[in-house]
Amino acid sequence: ANPRATAPPILPAPIIATFMISQLRLLFLYKDKKFWRIRGYIEKIINFVWVNYYIAESDMTHERLLYIAEQFAIEGEIVAIEALGEGFINDTYIVTTAGSAPDYILQRKNHVVFPDVPGMMQNIKAVTEHIKAKVADPMRETLTVIPAKGGELYVKDGENYWAACLYIPDTATFDRADTCELAYQGGVGIGRFQALLADFTEPLNETIKGFHNI
Numbered sequence: 001a002n003p004r005a006t007a008p009p010i011l012p013a014p015i016i017a018t019f020m021i022s023q024l025r026l027l028f029l030y031k032d033k034k035f036w037r038i039r040g041y042i043e044k045i046i047n048f049v050w051v052n053y054y055i056a057e058s059d060m061t062h063e064r065l066l067y068i069a070e071q072f073a074i075e076g077e078i079v080a081i082e083a084l085g086e087g088f089i090n091d092t093y094i095v096t097t098a099g100s101a102p103d104y105i106l107q108r109k110n111h112v113v114f115p116d117v118p119g120m121m122q123n124i125k126a127v128t129e130h131i132k133a134k135v136a137d138p139m140r141e142t143l144t145v146i147p148a149k150g151g152e153l154y155v156k157d158g159e160n161y162w163a164a165c166l167y168i169p170d171t172a173t174f175d176r177a178d179t180c181e182l183a184y185q186g187g188v189g190i191g192r193f194q195a196l197l198a199d200f201t202e203p204l205n206e207t208i209k210g211f212h213n214i
């Protein structure tokens with residue numbers, strides 16, 4: 001049986017979130033530092049709305065997480081699911097499996113910020129498959145999206161959308177660039193990403209208006 005608890009009641013938060021997202025989309029088009037500071041404040045408000053109105057943390061039990069993870073085409077027996085990192089927009093978990101089976105990343109997508117999660121997942125799949133064909137180690141140099149058992153690129157659980165990908169071991173992530181070298185390497189990564197997609201011609205879904213023009 002689906003252990004999903006009843007979703008929390010929808011309060012006036014959608015009205016607030018809709019306004020904030022509309023402002024956020026506009027601010028994405030600006031480069032002025034003042035606008036980027038305002039964007040940061042708006043992101044914090046959106047995150048507050050997301051956490052307090054759309055997510056009931058006590059509702060996110062291990063049984064529910066296990067149920068959701070098992071809807072994906074995951075190899076091996078799941079032995080643990082734990083929160084991972086300090087994601088600002090999405091909620092991320094690491095799914096540990098037994099034996100030699102790979103581990104996975106399970107992520108609840110913020111459908112307030114990204115209202116078209118299916119379209120976004122189609123974009124991610126198209127871009128990562130294009131990159132995989134051009135790099136030396138495709139299993140480590142880009143994401144490997146794990147589909148649901150029914151073939152979709154996501155699992156819908158009530159109002160929530162979930163996605164999964166392979167966990168890449170022996171890697172590190174950074175929330176900010178505290179040194180010039182780290183900032184430089186971030187630029188190198190972005191430049192390489194753009195170069196790998198220079199010949200990418202497949203149309204992408206516009207999940208946030210104007211976002212692909214930044």
